Structure formats: structure tokens, C-alpha cells
Amino acid sequence: xxxxxxxxxxxxxxxxxxxxxxxxxxxxxxxxxxxxxxxxxxxxxxxxxxxxxxxxxxxxxxxxxxxxxxxxxxxxxxxxxxxxxxxxxxxxxxxxxxxxxxxxxxxxxxxxxxxxxxxxxxxxxxxxxxxxxxxxxxxxxxxxxxxxxxxxxxxxxxxxxxxxxxxxxxxxxxxxxxxxxxxxxxxxxxxxxxxxxxxxxxxxxxxxxxxxxxxxxxxxxxxxxxxxxxxxxxxxxxxxxxxxxxxxxxxxxxxxxxxxxxxxxxxxxxxxxxxxxxxxxxxxxxxxxxxxxxxxxxxxxxxxxxxxxxxxxxx
Numbered sequence: 503x504x505x506x507x508x509x510x511x512x513x514x515x516x517x518x519x520x521x522x523x524x525x526x527x528x529x530x531x532x533x534x535x536x537x538x539x540x541x542x543x544x545x546x547x548x549x550x551x552x553x554x555x556x557x558x559x560x561x562x563x564x565x566x567x568x569x570x571x572x573x574x575x576x577x578x579x580x581x582x583x584x585x586x587x588x589x590x591x592x593x594x595x596x597x598x599x600x601x602x603x604x605x606x607x608x609x610x611x612x613x614x615x616x617x618x619x620x621x622x623x624x625x626x627x628x629x630x631x632x633x634x635x636x637x638x639x640x641x642x643x644x645x646x647x648x649x650x651x652x653x654x655x656x657x658x659x660x661x662x663x664x665x666x667x668x669x670x671x672x673x674x675x676x677x678x679x680x681x682x683x684x685x686x687x688x689x690x691x692x693x694x695x696x697x698x699x700x701x702x703x704x705x706x707x708x709x710x711x712x713x714x715x716x717x718x719x720x721x722x723x724x725x726x727x728x729x730x731x732x733x734x735x736x737x738x739x740x741x742x743x744x745x746x747x748x749x750x751x752x753x754x755x756x757x758x759x760x761x762x763x764x765x766x767x768x769x770x771x772x773x774x775x776x777x778x779x780x781x782x783x784x785x786x787x788x789x790x791x792x793x794x795x796x797x798x799x800x801x802x803x804x805x806x807x808x809x810x811x812x813x814x815x816x817x
Contacts, residue, residue, distance in 0.1 A: 513736045516728040519788045526785055530672060533679020542682050545689025545766075546579060546592040546627070548635050552601050554591050554608045555623035558616045561586035570611035576604060581763050588622065601626045639693045643674060646700055658711050659799050665789035666707045669781040673703050676777045677770050691767040699774030702749070706742060706782035713738050714787075718800035727795065731787050739783075746779040 507513075567589055568580050578593035589612075593604055605624045612619035647667050655663035677696055681688050714734040721730060753775060757768035 507736060507739055511736060512729070512732050513739070515732050515735050515783060516787070516791070517732075519728075519784060519791070522784045523788050526672060526781075529679070530675050533675045533682070536679050536682040540682050540685065542678065542688045543685045544636070545687045545692075546594060547690040548633075548688070549595065550627040551578070551595050552593040552599075552604045553623065553625045553627060554593070554605055554621070555583070556589050556608060556612045557620050557622045558587045558589065558612070559618040560616065562589065562615060564589070566615060567611075570614050571608065573614075574607040574611045576607050576611065579763075590623075635690070639690075642693075642697060643700070646697065647671060650700075650704055654708075654711070658715060659795065661790045661793040661795040661799065662711050662714075662786070664793060665786040666704065666711070668789050669707065669785035670700055670703055672781050672785050673699055673774055673778045677773050680773050681766070681770070686769065687766055689766060691764065692770045695767045695770035695774065698771060699778055702775065703778030703782060706745070706779060707786050709741065710735060710738050710782055710787065715800045718797050723797070727791060727797065730797070731791065735783055735787065742779060742782065746775055750775050 564580055564582065571577065571580065571591065576591070576593060578591045580589065580591045582588060583590050591608060593599070601624060605621065609619070609621055647670060650670065651663050651667045653663075654666050674696055677699060678688075680686075681692065714731060717730055717734050717737075721733065725733070750772065753768055753771045756764060757772055760768055
């Protein structure tokens with residue numbers, strides 16, 4: 503693997519863990535405060551609304567369609583589906599705005615662009631469906647974190663599992679805090695991005711934890727736990743830079759050139775990758791140390807027993 507860090511170098515990450523953790527806690531508090539005070543700007547997937555689908559006789563430009571809809575006083579999320587001849591608009595629920603009125607205005611705008619345009623679908627999605635999606639989304643995140651806690655506790659150690667889950671919760675809260683503070687629309691694609699961030703960030707933490715466990719039985723016994731963590735994180739840093747860097751390039755390309763339809767998805771991934779990489783280095787490891795993890799907690803049972811027998815024989 504390509505190495506950015508000179509062999510033998512040890513970066514003292516844990517030396518400033520207290521300052522970094524305080525900053526992380528402040529960010530989490532600010533994100534939660536924003537969600538409580540400002541709330542999330544729920545998309546139509548969660549709030550419900552009116553969905554109108556039209557079919558044109560030839561390909562149409564979405565900018566032209568949006569402009570035509572705006573002239574009729576209709577605004578919403580407009581996108582192609584299936585082909586460039588099919589257009590769907592989702593209009594947020596408004597008091598006094600009826601489904602038939604919206605459909606008539608949409609078709610009036612469509613006929614200005616293409617007299618042969620036809621109405622494919624007109625549907626109203628109630629808010630009860632949106633509430634169910636919100637509950638399902640929250641449940642999906644909670645269940646995934648519980649499953650991750652159980653998996654890491656089984657594979658590594660409960661202190662590491664707790665640190666990993668805390669850091670994953672941190673990643674999720676920061677992403678949602680960004681969307682709340684700037685009131686960016688939070689829809690199903692953003693929820694999918696949040697769950698993707700959880701999986702991506704978990705992979706980073708597993709790599710770091712695996713190296714820490716390996717070094718626990720390989721490095722000299724006089725190393726402190728903080729130094730053991732510093733060595734392990736430094737050794738995996740090149741891999742982290744390459745993986746996160748290449749992924750971030752792709753996601754930033756989506757964010758810049760992907761357009762409005764996937765802007766929220768790309769933004770959530772961008773924020774999640776940046777803070778997820780950061781939490782893999784600091785948050786998860788810091789909490790494991792806060793919970794007083796020791797070298798013997800990481801040693802395989804046969805090695806720990808061998809060391810114990812050796813001490814007893816010396817006595």
C-alpha cells in the first residue's frame with residue numbers, strides 16, 4: 503500500500519484528545535440545539551403532498567418546465583423519471599391548494615411547451631404516510647446502531663463497541679445538525695446517505711480497532727494504552743487518507759456537478775465522510791480510553807492465559 507507516513511513515525515493523536523473531545527461535544531450540543539429550535543426541513547417524502555406526472559411527446563429540458571410551472575404559480579421538486587419525456591413534480595401541501603387545481607395548472611404549463619403532453623398520474627400523499635416514514639427512518643438508525651454495538655462487542659471488546667457507537671451517533675447527529683442549521687431539505691435520499699455514512703464510518707473504525715488489537719499482543723508491554731493507540735492510528739493513517747480521499751473526490755463531484763436532485767444526498771455523504779474519518783481517529787478511540795480499556799482486554803484468551811501462567815511460574 504502507498505505510504506504517506508514515514509515508517510517508524512508515531513503521531514501523538516491522543517495528546518490532544520481532551521481538547522478534541524470537548525470540541526466534538528460542543529458540536530453535538532449545537533446540532534441538537536439546532537434540531538430542537540429550528541427543526542428539520544422535512545421533504546415531501548415525509549410531509550406528504552401532491553404528485554403530478556406528465557408525459558411529453560419529445561424530450562424536454564427541466565429548466566424550461568420549471569419556468570413554465572412558475573408562470574402558473576406552481577413550485578415544487580421537478581425531475582425526470584423513466585425517460586427525458588416523463589416529468590414529475592411534487593408540490594408541498596398548502597392550505598386551500600387542491601389536487602385538481604394543481605393538476606390543471608401543471609397541464610396548462612405543459613401544453614405551452616408541448617400541446618401533445620398528457621397527464622400520466624395525479625396523486626395526493628397524506629401526512630400520515632410521512633409520519634410513518636419518519637418513525638421507520640429513526641427506527642432504522644437506532645436498530646443499526648444496536649446491531650453494530652453487539653457485533654463490535656462480540657468481535658473486539660465492549661469498551662471499543664461503546665466508543666464506536668458513540669462516534670457513529672456523533673456522525674449522524676452532525677450530519678442532521680448541518681441540515682437543520684441551514685434548513686436544507688431532508689428527504690429519503692438524505693436518510694439513505696445517513697445510513698451509508700454509518701456503514702462507511704464503521705468500516706474505518708473496524709480497521710483501526712483491528713490494528714489496535716493486533717498491536718496489543720505485538721508491541722512492547724511497557725507501552726501505555728495512549729501510545730499503543732497512537733502507533734495503531736498512525737499505521738492505518740495512510741489507508742484512511744487514501745480511502746477517504748478517493749471517496750471524497752467522487753462525492754464532491756456529485757455535490758458540485760450532480761444538480762439539485764442529489765444535492766442533499768451528496769452533501770450528507772460529504773459531511774459524513776469528513777466527520778466520520780475524524781471520529782474514527784479521535785472519538786471512538788478517546789471513548790475507549792475514557793472507559794479505562796486495558797491491554798489485557800484486547801489480548802486473545804490463549805495469549806492472556808500464557809502470560810498469566812508465566813507470571814505464576816516466576817513467583
